[in-house]
Amino acid sequence: MAASPRPAAPDTKRVRLSPRAGRTLWLATLLVPPTVFFLVFEVIPMISALIYSFYRWEGIGRVGFAGFDNFRRVLFEQPFQGWTINAFWNNVIVFLTLMVVQNGLALFLAILLGGNPRGTRFYQVVFFLPVTLAFVLVGFQWKLFLNPIIGLVNQMLGAVGLGALAQPWLGQESTALFSIIFVNAWRWLGFPTIVFLAAIRSIPQDYFEAARLDGANEWHVARHVTWPLIAPAVTIIVILTFIGSFNWFDLPYVMAGLDGPPGRSTDVLALYFYRTAFGETAGALQDFGRGSALAVLLFLFVLVVAITWTRILRRREVELT
Amino acid sequence: MRWRRLSTVTLIQLLLIGNTVVILYPMMMMGLSAFKSTREIFRNPFGLPEVWSLANFVRVWEQTNFPLYFRNSVIVTAGSVALILVLGVMASYALARYEFRGNELLYLFFLAGIMMPLKLAVIPLFIQLRAMGLTNTHLGLMCIYAAEGLPAAVFILTGFLRTLPRDLENAARIDGASEFQILWSIMLPLVRPALVIVGIYNLVPVWNDFFFPLVFVQRESLKTLPLGLTVFMGQYATDWAVLYAGLTIAALPVIVLYVFLSRQFIAGLTAGAVKG
Incomplete structure (x- = not known):
């Protein structure tokens, strides 16, 4: 132990610790605060979420044990069942569309950038820029652009003679969800692009050269060299997109609304969960019991699918290489 | 053949x-519209502003709660990141540099948190924070963000700390340095790159977070920027010039920071997805 630099410190009560006890004390000082903190604000709430789903609730008070009743109502009793299924399918649409539009385009851009064209560094920085912006901000920005009468998108269509294509993008069931998904893709595109690009860069250059010497064209190089060798990055992006799609909240909330308008066409599970827990904007149907049940179901679904799917994709990685 | 190659380059x-x-x-x-008047936005949506007027920005700054939202976001973000770094360093230093019984178990305990979406525990968190008097406080938000960020911080920092050579601390110990001095003046400077990664990894999501303030902050004076934006967008719904100015002001600090630190931002935000 280093002596205190202060000269006049009264040293009467200082306890001398044995090295062993000193070490234990030091380790406890390091470990106890983060562990307790983590218990209180993460572990206990997560466990409580499970316990709460088995109780009946009135407001913020527990009024009795409910068994699986909350789960039964959410999954099998109308109107809750209809809302659950509707929101679930919307999440599925979000996921599939993002996989094709956002991640497909990202892969294409990453392959282009992988050849190190002039300005690569600049393009990387630009493509990644929206990733740093809040979904709330981007959502409001595009909500203004998508305004049916005075929004930039429709005005632009009019300006280039495509005025017939102008739509009330967020105001009709056929386009609302896809418009919001497009904004998500615009905001998030840079992320998978950078992840794919990093994977492509880690492939030894000889592989590409060997393939090209053998007379493979760019499509074949992408299909038979790049694609198998970036399989781990693909796994990560698929799983992250899956988790992100099923936690989708900010964008539909600010661009459409808490009730998933028009006609619940933009309703997703996280919105539905929030609404169940903290009340609808129209008509206060609020229930912590059903809310907790939804949270548990959503958590289990995402966890089980993510783990199983990671296993399958990892096996595919091995087979491909 | 040369011609074909040239056209490929052009196409790319x-x-x-x-x-x-x-x-x-x-x-x-968005930025250009912020300089126009609402009438000009509708009349001349694509062109440059007729007059480069800062009036909209001044209005946003002086007549709305924007300065307040900014201050709140800075406080919450700085506090959360500081808390994550302090707690993260404490836990990961002990886990990475000392052998003791239960080390591996404790490490896995923290790591399990990476898979836990804390949003789904918002109902128990709500009841718990209410009981602790932490709803409608910045401290409450900081605690939640710190709990959310801790697992990844422990993961990144432990991995980094394990790579540092043993000789460093042994030499310092022989020289009579205390355990705290070894941590503070020898280890911490060496892990600075990892601290930056952990910092940015958390900084941007916390700054941008909307969900937890939505649930836990009702008092106007405590709202952070993303939550404040929803208030602002409702208040000025028809005044598009002001809306664009507000959105621009909200985006500007992050964009400026990003332009200067793009490398760190990209590395920090993709940490975990990109194997380095």
Whole structure:
């Protein structure tokens, strides 16, 4: 132990610790605060979420044990069942569309950038820029652009003679969800692009050269060299997109609304969960019991699918290489 | 053959430039519109502003709660990141540099948190924070963000600390340095790159978070920027010039920071997805 630099410190009560006890004390000082903190604000709430789903609730008070009743109502009793299924399918649409539009385009851009064209560094920085912006901000920005009468998108269509294509993008069931998904893709595109690009860069250059010497064209190089060798990055992006799609909240909330308008066409599970827990904007149907049940179901679904799917994709990685 | 190669290069550049326009044009339009009047936005949506007037920005700054939202976001973000770094360093230093019974178990205990979406525990958190008097406080938000960020911080920092050579601390110990001095003046300077990664990894999501303030902050004076934006967008719904100015002001600090630190931002935000 280093002596205190202060000269006049009264040293009467200082306890001398044995090295062993000193070490234990030091380790406890390091470990106890983060562990307790983590218990209180993460572990206990997560466990409580499970316990709460088995109780009946009135407001913020527990009024009795409910068994699986909350789960039964959410999954099998109308109107809750209809809302659950509707929101679930919307999440599925979000996921599939993002996989094709956002991640497909990202892969294409990453392959282009992988050849190190002039300005690569600049393009990387630009493509990644929206990733740093809040979904709330981007959502409001595009909500203004998508305004049916005075929004930039429709005005632009009019300006280039495509005025017939102008739509009330967020105001009709056929386009609302896809418009919001497009904004998500615009905001998030840079992320998978950078992840794919990093994977492509880690492939030894000889592989590409060997393939090209053998007379493979760019499509074949992408299909038979790049694609198998970036399989781990693909796994990560698929799983992250899956988790992100099923936690989708900010964008539909600010661009459409808490009730998933028009006609619940933009309703997703996280919105539905929030609404169940903290009340609808129209008509206060609020229930912590059903809310907790939804949270548990959503958590289990995402966890089980993510783990199983990671296993399958990892096996595919091995087979491909 | 040469001609074909040249046209391929051109095609690639055209595609990349096209995507650049798709990304930058909306940002530019948002910024340009912020200088116009609402009437001009509708009459002349694509052109440059007739007069470069800062009036909209002044209005946003002086007549709305924007300065307040900013201050709140800075406080919450700085506090959360500080808390994550302090707690993260404490836990990961002990886990990475000392052998003791239960080390591996404790490490896994923290790591399990990476898979836990804390949002789904918002109902128990709500009841718990209410009981602790932490709803409608910045401290409450900081605690939640710190709990959310801790697992990844422990993961990144432990991995980094394990790579540092043993000789360093042994030499310092022989020289009579205390355990705290070894941590503070020898280890911490060496892990600075990892601290930056952990910092940015948490900084941006916390700054941008909307969900937890939505649930836990009702008092106007405590709202953070993303939550404040929803208030602001409702208040000025028809005054588009002011809306664009507000959105621009909200985006500007992050964009400026990003332009200067793009390398760190990209590395920090993709940490975990990109194997380095």
